Amino acid sequence: MDYMEGFRCFTWSKSHFPEPHRMVQELKEDGFKTVVIIDPGIKIDHDYWVYQEGIKNDYFCRRADGPLYKGTVWPGLCHFPDYTREEVRTWWAGLFKGLIQETGVKGVWNDMNEPAVFEIGTFPNDVRHHYDGDPGSHRKAHNIYGMQMARATYEGVKNFSYPDRPFTITRSGYAGVQRFASGWTGDNIASWDHLWLANIQCQRLSISGMSFIGSDIGGFIKSPDGELYIRWLQLGIFHPFCRTHSSGDHGDQEPWSFGEPYTALARKFIELRYQLLPYMYSTFWQYTTQGTPMLRPLAFVDQTDPDCYHRMAEFCLGDNLLVCPITQPGVDGRILYLPQGNWYNFWTGLMEAGKREVWADAPLDKVPMFIKAGAVVPFYPVQQYVGELAAPQVALHVYYNQGTCVSELYEDGGEGYGYTEGNFLHKVFRTEGSLTLFTLTQERKGDGQDGYRYYAIFIHGLQTHTAKIIVDEQEVTWENVAATNLIFVSVPNDFTLLQVIPSPIV
Incomplete structure (x- = not known):
């Protein structure tokens, strides 16, 4: 004012x-x-x-x-x-x-x-x-x-x-x-209790119809220390409305205000939010067209599992991303509950079975974060503001699972109303896995145009060594990025079928 x-x-x-x-x-x-x-x-x-x-x-x-x-x-x-x-x-x-x-x-x-x-x-x-x-x-x-x-x-x-x-x-x-x-959520206080409360409030507002919601990261009244600020930021980057805000009466509260290592950690998680923007935008599209909340408590994710009913800390952002923030000082991890299915630890790449409690390591440079097995999660490259890269290439992180899983990517101009005249792209990805074959298909709807020619595809968690990859009946080159369960391949943006052929078992 x-x-x-x-x-x-x-x-x-x-x-x-x-x-x-x-x-x-x-x-x-x-x-x-x-x-x-x-x-x-x-x-x-x-x-x-x-x-x-x-x-x-x-x-x-x-x-x-x-x-x-x-x-x-x-x-x-x-x-x-x-x-x-x-x-x-x-x-x-x-x-x-x-x-x-x-x-x-x-x-x-x-x-x-x-x-x-x-x-x-x-x-x-x-x-x-x-x-x-x-x-x-x-x-x-x-x-x-x-x-x-x-x-x-x-x-x-x-x-x-x-x-x-x-x-x-x-x-x-x-x-x-x-x-x-x-x-x-209004004028909150820089305290661990209000960090916990911000998580609960935003989930409940989301399932009440108000998905475009967030909290004052770090607290509006009083000042957080560096640890509290980073833990709050680790929650806030997953909220559709993400903003650091304070009364200004208690000192600076910018991402760089707390010195190192907190400045580097703040940069890391803000950059992660920018990378997740195509996933969040697609989740937003689902919310506006289907009414599905963006932030989903576990009781919403699986209403048939009684163990989900009383879990409050864990939530899903969209279909495929599960988060459980750290809301206590001085801890390096926490126990959380994974709903049905298999889930990949985002940081370690290890797969965990669902319908049970697991321990997630979370030193200050990590927040417990899991990806649903079978999912396709789009990532942008890091940018300093939306629109800095006129046509950022999309990376698709694909997570192996036996069985079938469907994921969506929605893209439009980001501004304007061209989408009302068909100027959008709705991409439906389907993964299907077994021990003898893993496939990724793409179905494209809408009259929009990609701003990029290729996807950078990263396939996580393959259970066997890969012999070859075939894209639309053509064998393509691929790279083993770090281990046998993570491979990289660049494919045209309009591909329809990618097949991963495993090596014969000797």
């Missing part, structure tokens, strides 16, 4: 940010996408244009006996728009033209929209709301106020971002808010 002129929403500080358009464009050239914060509190200031419009059109909330409600937030005394009125939402949406269309801001972060005020925490119960023609008190409207603000913000950002897609964040919401915004 420090970018504003005296905390007045939709303004820029003339002294601190005299050329906002130039600043935002220069940040864009360096790979940064600017997101600004907006609150519902409109400062009572007769020279402030947003206040003037709200007063002129009677857009602000009133008390039961008639006067406009006044509450104190960061600007001082404020009035608050009644977002439960359609005409107020339309007005609010139009206010974003300057920030989005003219200045070039890429997204908006709605804060304090529970709504929050300093006097008593939120509005008094007698504050009245239009409620889209079914008037009521704040007792009725409180839970939907923040969602209606997010809705109005979304409409404004969407209108003025076109032809790009909108990006919004909200601190408050209600059932259905996932249509309008991403979110985070």
Whole structure:
């Protein structure tokens, strides 16, 4: 909020940010996408244009006996728009033209929209709301106020971002808010208890329909030490909304703020998130088209296994990736439960049978992380920001299993609405394994174009030595990367059938 002129929403500080358009464009050239914060509190200031419009059109909330409600937030005394009125939402949406269309801001972060005020925490119960023609008190409207603000913000950002897609964040919401915004779990504390809580909250929000969720990595209030920060980052990189955020009152809290070895560890896990982006994007596509949560507690993964019902720490991101964060200080591993099937330890490459507890080594440079056997997991090369590599080649990490497994990779422009006209690629990979043959097939749907010509394929866990690999009836060269159970082969992006032929048993 420090970018504003005296905390007045939709303004820029003339002294601190005299050329906002130039600043935002220069940040864009360096790979940064600017997101600004907006609150519902409109400062009572007769020279402030947003206040003037709200007063002129009677857009602000009133008390039961008639006067406009006044509450104190960061600007001082404020009035608050009644977002439960359609005409107020339309007005609010139009206010974003300057920030989005003219200045070039890429997204908006709605804060304090529970709504929050300093006097008593939120509005008094007698504050009245239009409620889209079914008037009521704040007792009725409180839970939907923040969602209606997010809705109005979304409409404004969407209108003025076109032809790009909108990006919004909200601190408050209600059932259905996932249509309008991403979110985070609010003002947490830099403690191990709140790291544990962040894991549970995000899982439960995800299965409640709000998958685009995360927490303030490291804690908003107080300061973490290096160990707590890294362990929190190891959880946060698997959350769809991934952000370090703090109040700023307790010292720096950037990935490089804690010195070595923590800076190198932070870099390692941030880079891992960038590598996993095609997998996460595909999981996001599944969520938006099929309604499947991105973060899945074990009880969701296997509802037939009673041992999954009471496990809270473990969760799956999408179909094929299982994570169990470390939420205690000074430990170098933990016991976790693997659901049915076989699972590969991401760090060691060793396969573990499911439906049982296992021990996972996890010194500070590792987080317990397992890949479902049979899965195909796409990886990007490391990049410093999304879009740095115009067409990053995709590596496919393929995990051997006996039996059949289906995985998906969804790709589109990442921005814009071309996908609505067929400009996307939906790739379905099927693995099938036995002791005598392992196959990988690809089915491609959509009219999009690959930005790369080849897949770099890594096949993990083969049970026998490989004699040859055949791709679409042509034998190809391959490499043994590290051991007999990990091989590498480069194949055309439009291949349909890859066969791994094992060596004869002597």
